[in-house]
Amino acid sequence: MLWKTGLIFLCWGLTSGELQERQSGAPPGPARTTLNFGFVPAGVYETVAYYEPGAIGILFNMMHAFLFVVQPNPFPEDLVIKVAKDKFEAIQSEYQKPENIVLTLQVIYYDIGFVVCAALGLLFTVLLPLVGLFFCLCRCCDNCGGEMHQRQRKNADCLRGLLTTLLLTTTFIITAGVLCAYAANQNLSSQLKSMRRLVKNNLKDLHTFANQTPSQIDYLISQYGTVKNHVIYDLENVGLLLGGRIQEELGKDVQPALDTALSMYATMRETKDALENVSLTLETLQDGTGKLQANLSAVRGSLGNALNDPVCADIRSPAATVCRNIRSTLPRLDIAANYSSLPNVTDQLDKVNEVLKTDLRRIVEKGFTSFNDTPTMVMEQTRNVVEGVRGLLNDIGSNITNFTKLFPVNSTLTNFTKMITHTHSQIEDIYPQIDQMDFYRWICCITLCCMVVLILAFNFLGLLCGILGFDRHTSPTTRGCVSNTGGNLLMAGVGFSFMFSWVLMGVITALFLAGGNLEKLVCEPFQTRQLFKVLDTPYLIQSSMKNFIPGYLFNDPNMDLTVDSLYSNCKDNRGIYKALNLEKIFNISAFFNTSIYSKDVSRKFEEMKVDLRGIVLLETEGKQNLINFTETDINKIKFAAYLEELKKGVTSIDLLSFAGELDTQADQLVKGTLQTALKGHANTVRQIYNQQVIPLEKSMKYVKARSTLNQSIRFLERTASDLPVRVTEVLAAVDAAQFLISRNATLVVNQETEKYKQTIIGYFKQYMDWIRTSLSMEVATCKPFSNIVDTVEILGCSFLLDSMNTFWFGLGCSTLFLLPSIILSVKLAKFYRRMDTEDVYDDIETIPMKTREIGNNGYYNEQLEGVQHPVMTSLSYSGCHLTGVTEVRMVSSNGTQSLYIIPTYDTMTRFPRASAPPRHPDW
Template sequence: TFANNTPAQVEYLTAQYTTAKNKVLSDLDNIGPLLGARIHSNLEKEVVPALDAALRMAGAMRETKEALENVSSSLETLQDGMGKLQASLAGERASLSNTLSDPACTNGAVSHTCNTIRSTLAQLGINADFSKLPDVSRALANVNTILKVDLSNIVQKGYASFNDTPTLVKDQTKNIVSALPRVKGMLDKIGNEITAFAKMFPVEASLANFTIFLNQQHKTIESFYPQVDQMDFYRWIGCVAVLCAVVLVLAFNILGLLCGTCGYDKQATPTTRGCLSNTGGNLLMAGVGFSFIFAWVLMGLVTTMFVVGGNIEKLMCEPLSNRQLFKIIDTPFLVHPEKKNFLPAMLFQNPNIDLTLGAMYRECYENNGLYHALQLENIFNINSFLNRTVYNKDLGKVLEGVKVDLKNVALLEQVGRDNLMNFANSGLGEIDYPAYLAELNKGIMLVDLLSFCSDLEEQADQLPRGALENALKGHASSIRTIHREQVVPLEQAMKYVKARSTLSQSIKLLQKTSGDLPVKVTNILSAIDAAEYLITNNASYVVKQEAKGFVQTLVGYFQQYTNWVKNSLTAEVAQCKPISNIVDSAEIVACSFIIDSVNTFWFGLGGCCILLIPSIIFSVKLSKYYRRMDTEDVFEDSPYNDTLNWFPRASAPPSDW
């Protein structure tokens, strides 16, 4: 899989250049919308706020007209109601004054009361006088004249003219589109160079040779399978034979102990011991004999396997397991006295490359690419090739001649400018807004008419009964009627309440709109002039900057491609995990399966050899108590020369033994 997939991966890397190339050609083909959108985005930071302010001012004009109309109608309603009330109060005040002029009020006892009532006549009048407020008809007429010009439509034309920037850019960059075949040829040439360089990189050929080598070695190994199977059979026979020898000695010892123990009789003399006991003793001696026969073979075999297996374990397997073996092999000038690093010397005939076996194993263990693991950039430096080939300066020269003329972009026509200035001079600032608000904050009457009537009736009750008293109470009744029929509707009727509310809101809106209105209009016109100056005089600088950014975007596609190629070669293409797996598998097979088995075998066999020594001693000592003797043991009478008591002599075995 490793050998088959790697060429396809390299081919896929080179093929993806077409994706970046097609994206560049597509952007160049759509340079008008794309570059125009970039220019539009750069300019809209100045243009759009200015046009938005002008559009808001157009809305303020319509709101101003509506507010002035509301002021005019509300003021007319309030003036009508207050005028009728004022006329009624004036008539009642004159009538009451005539009554107080009656000769009856000259009487000394009555004159004080009449004078008191006469002093309150001035309170019988209205407080809020809307008839004194200035008229807004002039300002309304000016605004109506201004609104005959549709400023919103003029501003929308400015938006449309500015938003048409991509179309202008498209029309003025047709020469770039016409140069696409030349750009395509240039990019195709780069693609051919990349393909040619990829073919120079001997991945496919090397891996093909490597695959052939693996297949040949596999066939060679397979040809030795019969011999290996035969040798394994001989190995198995030999191990079984050795184990059978050990088992034979063990069997003689166990059977000897079993027969001797079962047939042992304490009352029997050595010459009268039973057959079972004698057999046990003979079996023990047979085990001793076979021990001497096979001991030298076992010891020689243990020694040989110890020397081979132990040294391989300590010198090869343990260093390979903890990777110290790589450090030893990577020691400079160790493998070859004239070559600093043997691996690059063997692979690339360049011993000065800082490539070690341990570093390659670590990279492959992490499943990185073979290009990075073998540091092939020292032989085939793809980074420098891509930087030299893909980043072509000729691509930037294609857009060096881009020129876009935006002088035809008009944000606000002269009619719109005049309309804004007329609105600033419409007379909104001349309206006396504090006077309106002051009258709206006043109450309708100077005094509460009901309280006034009550006081008048109390004063009348202090007078002698007669025509004067009745006349004053009649006036109080008339004033109550005025309050009920005129004052209360002015305070509570929806018509007048709505008129006061509308007048208050409209005046506040007009006051807010007219505040610094000339300054606001001047600022709007200045912002539009600045935006138009930017478009007219600085457009070339903006176009140059955005064209440069557009080129950077095109180059960015190739930069993304090269970065992707570098990352892919480092981590994804020709991932060399199989190489580290070969090392790990070799360690498992050679050390864990073979050497560990050999060491386990000689260790167990050596233990058996050591145990043969006490087995021989034990069997020899014990067999004399089980075997049948031809003669009895003889002891001397002298207690001083009785050496047999101290060291008993074994009788000779039977003749038939």
């Protein structure tokens, strides 16, 4: 229970920084500024829980493929759970129960491949010694190939070659199996040496975990300074932040109102300029047209005097008609636009100048200045609140510091480090024992391999001696020592095969059952996470515990903490706080409730009172100035008369046309004084046109004056038309804005104050969220614990189990092929060993015996001799050497036998070792 208590204190210490901060929770509201808390200092874990077998992985894959063929069924998750729940003891004691019998049958059905292979292995182990015993007894009785007599066949060479090839192939397969087993054995020993590095790295990572955790917690606590600095910055700039927001919100109404008031000042200035332009241009136009009018009036009066001539008095004379026509055109000899008749605008101009004596722009700018002082007013009026919040920050920091001291994090981690050191020391102490056990294991495995290697040595040496020493020209009874030794070595291999193969198969069967089932029931399910699902089955370990991990650690079996989730979180290098789901154990929500701090901050801001009634947007003088502007009588100007005169030309009649008509009329008169006077006046009119009208029309001053007058009149007309309405709207907008500031600004102030307060509280919320995320993802990351599990899997499955399974896989392949090796060796040894007797055949039926010489086929051929034996007629014989004599067994074609004894010295000359093959139907 001590380790449980230590782990709980460790988890409590890891969460201490988070517990205190959640007390400062705030209502949801986005912070205006995203805080940067930096990165939590993280230790570097050195363990790489990954194994790459390298070239031997090919053998591992072959072994896995074989196991898949033996056991292709998927992992029996339901069956394993059922077996685990029913308990093996109950199954053994109550095996006769029907449900237990069914369960047993299900297990057998799932493991049918292993059962069949194990049965075959046991059958091999039991029968092979018996077969070897009977085989030895059989050979002792000159049976089963034990008779040292070789019957010759025509296909003997082909058969010997086939047997040699098959035995050689079988031997190579056995050799490959032994090499596979040897490689697996060596791989296990070499990988056990790297086990120390893995274990050392795991323990070192645990030290790193324990050492870095306090610094990580200290870093979390220290980042409260970031929150404090941002809050202090916002408090020091409360005028800019809060007052600016209030000003911005109120400015939506105040700014347009003051802008329209300022635009009225611009209208006043433009009106004054327009009136001045009208006054000046009117004088200019009156001056220009006045001289022309005087000259035209003089010409018109002179013409009128000339037409008083007596010639015009005679009504009956043609001259009277001419005079009458000329007199009718005299009124048209005048200017068209009479600017002198237009009224001046001096009175309106004087009134406007009077209005402009009051500087409306200065008054409006003063209102702008007063409104722009809102941040300063807010800062001055909230000074006490700012100081109160600043003091609250210091209290919160002190609470955080004091809170972390309540939990023995350092002492707990110190004890944890001591435990790791002690564990490491214990592991170091058992390394010599592991090495010794591995040495014994290595010796045992090498011994098993050497059994097969001994058999292989006899096979290879036997084949080598047999192939090199075999002479096809030598009879079986006279084979050389090398060939005979090869056959004996092959038979020695057969003997050792019978001696060792059953031992090998017994060991292989045991290793196969253990290693194969562990691979299929432990290693493969671990890689697919199915094993975790089995372990996470509710009420599996104990019927009273739904989940055994929280049941053992926290005495809360109903807690949602499973092996799979714990391993997955640690595998993803998440914090132990997240992995162990400690929030439900320590009621983190209560400790991380930000409402405590938010209430304190809110209480401080409730004391904030912002009064903006001191802001005056437009003084009374400015308002009166606007009213006076509407009373300048601009609307009384006769805009239509001005516009009408501006439409007219310089003169009412074309002076050139008038002068031409005057000349024409004069030509109708009799030469005299009147005619001369008329022509003179026509020239005068032309002179006036050329000297006054044309320069006046082309004068820029005249044109500009007309244009300026036109523009000014039209501007004044527009201004006068909506001036009262505009002024009324400006005054209404200013009054509404002023009313908003003086009476209704409280709502805006409260809204913006709440936003500002939420910004301050939002910093705390960001801090809490960052701590939660850091605790889940970065603080006390439990990768070392998943690495320990992965290391156990690597050591148990990749190092030990894969190597052991590959060992029995290779050795089993060699052992199985010892069976064909035995058969082939027995058959092939007959062709290499020296025989005691041999078959001899005669192809001449009428001659009983004759002298023979060695033929091309390696046997003695009787056809080379011309002497026939008086005894042998269509007979065959077989002979064997005895001491001093030769036993000759004569066999007739019908099967009868006769025994003859002849001297030994006569054997080689009178009785050859072999004859040509008999003429049998099957040849």
